[in-house]
Amino acid sequence: MNTYNFTYRTSSILILLFLVFSAANIVNGQTSKQRLSIAANDKKTELANFKSNLVSEYALEKTRLHEVAKQNNWKLKETLASGKKIELQGIGTDGSPLYYETYSDEAGLVSRASTLNTDGMMGLHLDGDGMKVGVWDAGVALSNHIEYTSRLTIGDENADVDPHATRVSGSIISTGLKKDAKGVASMAKIVSHDWTRDKIEVADAAADGLLLSNHSYGIKADRVPDWYFGAYTKVAQDWDKIMYNAPYYLMVTAAGNAQKSRDNETPTYGKTADGFDVLLGFTISKNNITVAGANSDIDKNGNLKSADVSTYSSFGPVDDGRIKPDIAGNGGSVLSTDSASNTSYNTSSGTSMATPGVTGSLLLLQQYNMELYGSYMKAATLKGLALHTADDIDAQGPDYKMGWGIMNSKNAAEVLNNKDFSSHVAEESLENGEEFSFEITANGNETLIASISWTDVESSFINSGELNNTTAALVNDLDIRITKNGQTFLPWKLNAGQANNAATKGDNRVDPFERIEIPNAEGTYTITVSHKGDLVNNAQDFSLIVSGVQMTTCSINAPEDISLEETEASSVNLTWNASEDALYEIQYKEVHQQNWTTEYISVNNFSWNGLLLDTTYSFRLRTFCSQNIASEFSEVATFTFSGEDTVLETLNALSADSEIPFSVYPNPAVDEIQLNVQTSETSVYRIMSTSGVELKMDSATNARINVSDLPSGLYVLQIQDFNVNKSTKFYKY
Template sequence: MAASASQAQQISLFEEKPFEREAFALQLAEKASTDKEAARVWALANNKPMRVDDGRQVMELMAVRNGKPVYYITHNSNAAISSAANKVRTTAPYNLDGAGINVGVWDAGAVRTSHQEFDSGRAVVKDGYTTTHYHATHVAGTIGAKGVQTNAKGMAPSASIHSYYWNSDISEMTTAAATAPGQTGNKIYLSNHSYGQGVGWTQGTFYDNRDEFGQYNSEARTVDQVLYNAQYYLPFWSSGNDRTDGTSSSSPVGDGYYKGGYDIISHEAIGKNVMTVGAVNDAVSGGNRYPSAGTYTSFTSWGPADDGRIKPDIVANGYQLYSTDDDDDSDYTTLSGTSMSSPSACGSAALLVEYYKELFSGGAMRASTLKGLIIHTATDLGRAGPDYQYGWGLMNTLAAAQLLEDYASGSLNRLREDSLSSTANPSDSFVVSASGEPFRVTLCWTDPPGTAQSGDDIRTPALVNDLDLTITGPGGTRYPYTLSYASPAATATTGDNDVDNVEQIYVASPTPGIYTITINYEGSSLSGGTQRYSLFIDGVSSDSDGDQMPDYWEQQYFSSTTGAVATADSDGDGTDNLTEYIAGTLPNNPNSVFKVTSYSANHTGGTPFVVNWTTEEGRVYSVSYTYNLKYVDFAPFPDATDLPSSQNSYTDTVSHAVSPIFYRVDVKIGE
């Protein structure tokens, strides 16, 4: 299939500044090393262990902050059914298995790379740490086990696993993160982190640091900084298992009773730009996906963040997952936890990364696109709309793949990647038509790092660039979902959301008609001057009259979704309206034409000839040539057929025996 991915600003800040990236990674690595040494000194002085592993949970002392220890703690057939990953693995037209996709796994030790489920060297240790661990191996199997044992088959059974020890995780993520489409080798577009820092009750000991629950602290800010500078990289982070820590009679009370079980997610999982994953039970009945069975587990941590942001982002199966173990190359075990739900989601997401790459000739989604896609297509659980227990709902890989399939077929009304600018483009708006069926619009962006907080329940928003989504049409203006920090168990309402970098509007019973979707921002300017965003739409008509011209285009230029006649030449320039749409030109401006914008000097003396043209999102282009306009048909260049809209030039390096040579550029909608 051929289609064109959106090419607006296709590189990230780290890609533009590689030396700053290297320096930042070194800075983080040095800090991790210094913190670890200080932790060793503290542990020796206080007669505390550096690492505890009881076979159920791992604790490792990483640093000492404000005199308090900082511990990292570790937080499948039914899992694939629950996330609908099974529906895109062996089902046409998808047939996805994660082949060619690298997935990073940071964990309490190394993955057992020789396990029979990781054939042909698919699992590789990337940081030199080779001491295997059951938790890391189980997580990696949930993502990518081959399926030697059917019940242990991972979400993406042909994905490559890049194994890292968690000691210098943020520094290594900075180096490994993909920053543009088409990157291979050691680069990764997604990773899994089934661990967090010990807060409150941990393995029967109470640590007096509950103020860190929900806190946008330095760790959350740092991971947001990395992701803002590497905008094609999305890490999946487990929300934690704190709701079963401690007991109701403990003094202080257990974490699960602290604030009624709410506000017990912490550190990196509180980051705005990560994908935080909670755990539900098997969403399966009779071997089929049954979302209502996917109730939250007893242990999964609930949000919100202290500023009221929605956490977790999504949920996935995290109960009783059968996967690989590290005792030998054919060992397996069953584990439960958000440590299992996060790789369920991450492995399923690897299939979507693969599918996008297939659809768009090696392309890659921005992290905001992958995150927004999963949120937009998630199956709502619990209270209507988002909530602090299930986030946006249960991951639905099939629905996400179907949206990508629609987008690749030319339905630009399903997905848009664009940007706002403080000067050139302060707002975007476009029209859609609704038939009366429910429709949903989701906006997602990778936000700049906010100001780190250190106090208890600081309500200052971590949001920096406050984008706003509204829909105006019959019945007035609709606003996105909002949740109440003060009443965390309340059902979502709608209004001005000034804390989340994901906004969604759901219109349950729209009056048939035309609706205008608008994206703008609050404040006098945007941090960085520009903010990229990803937008998703469901339930609106793309082409209500079936004339191959989408409704939004007809409404924009003809004031009605059925106002254009495909064969008419509305501006008298010799090109009919349908051709104007395909070419990406204006049907009401005779001076707007699809044309070659420039070309090099004559193709003589072995000098290559370069031709350039204008491009439009959703189109593909082909270049052909002839040496006789009257008698010889144009012949396509084999390497210039169905070029994506990201490519607006072609260089002819062939030494032609006959001259002159005539060139032609053709355009069509991507298929």
């Protein structure tokens, strides 16, 4: 058994800060070097061999399709009265025709991704610059639409331009020339393909470093027998195999719009009219994200007020009881690009339009992780992050209608930003027979949530015609447990035989994602990850995400009690009060120089060498409690170097016009902050993001400010009153 103690270490912050500031010169988005780095983690031989098999299968299947279609008078392609296109893509093991159709009916687009965009409330400037996503659809998107022009390239040159593909693509990358049609990742790039050779092309792209692909289509539900619904078939197995061999690649697919279709007459639960058990095809893959459609009410601060599943969105469960769909995208009439002309728009919906909102949001989270930590997340981490931070509609765990809840990009970004402060995100590996455990301390301010996510080996079992076969598709069954004082906390699970019941807590034997929640958690807990049986391939990578924890005892206050302890012929030694687990940034210069020299140190003293007699110097300090969480700078201190007689001369506060140091308390804050200075009737406060985006402004007359509506993070508070301008930083839990 391996035991890990995550006591915070300042050396780790030093390394991380070095990596981040070194990466600051890297242009946002995927570079060729980064794609090669991702590709290096792929199982190249397995992917190449599998792609070769797919090519051979495709050639044989294409010939067979034409022959069987002719014998049975099946149409290879068809445009329905609604304008929807369908196409014969395969023949099932029982001889059933498998038609692909687009999943678009009325409307839907994920909310809260806008909080990450430029001018969004989080001030993150995440718009998908240089990021690339693949879109496979009924055809290709119109490439010269004014909303994206050069940012969309065609992967299948002879494919037909399709309005559905154009709407899906616009939902991801439209610039927003027409404001209401702006895409989630408005500066990203798309490679557009038709669905004809989707698995072959994705295997190629994933081997080359593709992170995400969008699939707003699936098997047409009214042309297959009942056993297909919820069944783990070869198409699901194929997609799982691609994702297992390309661990950074994640497929995002629409759940479908068959809730009211009454196509499955023998569901695993309830009556046909109840809408359960209508997922099929690759929506049932273990390693992808399957997106439901939802109607939701979200306030201006990105908080979910209410939500319910859309009337069209397909319900799970799948036959083995796994939680599908995984997550929900926001519904509502979506205005997007249309293929009628390069300036045309149209509204539509269905899970087709909820899915690109999720895909675009996931792309922004990958961009954010690269900006913060200089690397992309594995697909299991990205998927786990989305499910870990989703808005649970009724606080009773997942369900078979909307999975883990509504996608919440804001929450997910906060967990990434707060890594090593109030959250933990790690990519680990469990070897056969090994157990992984470590202790954490709840921060006492929010629910303690811990989850594991892994990209599982494709199942060797595929259903070939048995109705509602419950054989588990899960191969490597990992388990997460949390213990404290003899009490064990278990993950959520669902029961396919009681599909409309609330989730319970117990031993989850079917899902490659497990999540434990402990409300009102206090004190120290032990998290343990283990596995059942023998692991296929003798090991299983997994991603661990924990939120609501205190990862460090560091206090995010600027250093105090700064003094000169020793002076020599050309140097001084500066000291200040120590903060446990902290890293310090010191900036120093000659007083008249414009630019500061910056150094990072893990001890509370600094030797400043090479000083000149009768020269005045200044310096300031701040405390880092994690890579992204830092205090305000201390007051600027100055001194004129006089050898052994050197003394600190001034301590200039950030508010040069006030002799009273300005601060707020409590810091960190939860719902409210109070000022330590008196304010007048004309006082105004502004709360800014650390990148300078103004988030709130109001009167500061009562010296109390409500911050309950702010997401977790670091903020700048400014107080203005005539010529007075004071500022400080505070952290909001």
